Amino acid sequence: MKITAAVVSIVLLVAAQNAFGQFPAEDVSRYAIKDFAFEHGQTLPSVVVAYATRGRLNAEKSNAVLLPSPYAADLHGYDALVGPGRALDPNKQFLILTGMFANGQSSSPSNTPAPHSGPDFPRVTIRDNVRAAHELVTQQLGITKLKAVVGYSMGAQQAYQWAVSYPEMVESIAVICGNAKQYPFGVIRLEGSIAALKADSAWNNGHYTLPPVKGLRAFALHYAAWSQSPASWPRDMLDGMSDQQVDQFLRSLEAPALGMDANNILSQAETWKRHNIGDTPGYIGNVEAALRAIKARVLLMPCRSDLYFPVADAEYEATILQNGELAVIESSTGHAAGGGADPQAIRFIDEKLIGLLK
């Protein structure tokens, strides 16, 4: 049956994209910050930023590259881009991988004690994440310059925010399949995923005892369709399958979300949905003003077939940036191209990153 290989590889891709696999336990570090005040007013007595490093900081402390985690990902979000001979070569760069709040490793609804657990976890912004990572990088790692912040998807939101929040500290950023702001189409798209999860009454406003399985399944199907592109699914893929087999295949697409914590992924979705570098103090909500102020070199890498970060939005941002370079990833694998779904896309990104890090 011709479908098998395609189906398996695609299911694996979806899983990999949302990988909740772990680094060896001894390899994930946790940096604690006391009395962390979130942008929207809540303060936690202590938060943790999960991180890992690869390679060594050189004597000049000039080879640090930060890789902030994308949506629903642990510290493996950049595995496809890291390796010997690559731009992100641990033999040359000192790579710092950080986990976002609510990713299940850093402070999250799932791992924070009451009264801030679950749905009572503070509302998080991208700026909160960037500020926490800034403290990690400067206080814990003793680094005052980042050669680059390289970010994919929500990682790209963080990269952009770094360039706005800490202009003196960031030489360059790579924005892979992401934007400076979540534009309205993406807000509506994200709200679809949120509503699908919350439609399950087992979600119970976040006070579930057992996972809201039907909601998580619907959520996974949302991403199965959006995270890739039509061309990712061969036209004859389901040919010759019985109704039952098609159904089995559709159910297999739901698997990636079943291990996720609903409150964690909802928290991150809200963070994503509301992001705008223009909301940084001083820019009164104006994304263009914030874009214009960026001094770092910006490498913009949207993917041609990305269904939720359209190339047009990166083109728009490129026209406003002082020092932006647009390099479109010509892949038919959609948003997932930036996460490792397309080896050719990864090679292209790698080449552009080599240029950026030169």
Add this chain to the structure above:
Amino acid sequence: MKITAAVVSIVLLVAAQNAFGQFPAEDVSRYAIKDFAFEHGQTLPSVVVAYATRGRLNAEKSNAVLLPSPYAADLHGYDALVGPGRALDPNKQFLILTGMFANGQSSSPSNTPAPHSGPDFPRVTIRDNVRAAHELVTQQLGITKLKAVVGYSMGAQQAYQWAVSYPEMVESIAVICGNAKQYPFGVIRLEGSIAALKADSAWNNGHYTLPPVKGLRAFALHYAAWSQSPASWPRDMLDGMSDQQVDQFLRSLEAPALGMDANNILSQAETWKRHNIGDTPGYIGNVEAALRAIKARVLLMPCRSDLYFPVADAEYEATILQNGELAVIESSTGHAAGGGADPQAIRFIDEKLIGLLK
């Protein structure tokens, strides 16, 4: 506030697309068929096909054009294309508008008595719809030739099926934002909408007493994002809105589904999902064999920015058809372009239809 006009017009568009408005009651006719055997084995003692006509059949009976309803639509699905001076001019053509099974006017889960009501309504195929409409056209209206079948979206699936099921009867078809088969990407996309609705336990496997409101809302948000395109939503549309106002806007997008019957829209979604003209007897599931056999002139009109019927699939079909013409709708309004969202697109479609009907 600059957003207001855009928001309102977009909400109206979404509403119009799923219009459940009514023709004047006296204007909708109902054709009954006894002992209707559905393709998948169930038989209803009686089914009804809701229809309306516009214009007059000429003496030669050579001016009949059939317009089968798209998804979740009543007989108003083609309002944007019909009118004096248009290709679909009631002064020249005899227009026959038919409602699909499960559209709430023709036999549907919502209007069929027990034991075939609600979730016990038979599984429906596009071929079932086409066979019922064929009986209406031939037996009730006494027509043996259709000048054209013009279909948008699921209407396009029906147009294609007409050309395969009744080749001697159909001179030409127009396939607007639709395909001969629901290819795998679309299957996955549709399953996302189905799962979002079913995640609501109020749905209760179709045995609801009150509407599954949360599921219907999630379903509407699914379509809000998919049925148009990113460019349909201006980048500054939500600027200056409070969180509450943004939320209010998102809730407004859910309104179109609240008047719908869940079992009706799920039934139609399954019909859509499983469509393949290759499943017509004689073609053993092979869509290419069925495409090759079509003798009618086929006008293929995908929209450049349609998120669920990609241009690539129409291009693929055009290479197989004997007599196919590809005319891409260059609109940025996505799938909705074929339903009236873009006046320029409607003019373009109209011009191409004038050519087809000449």
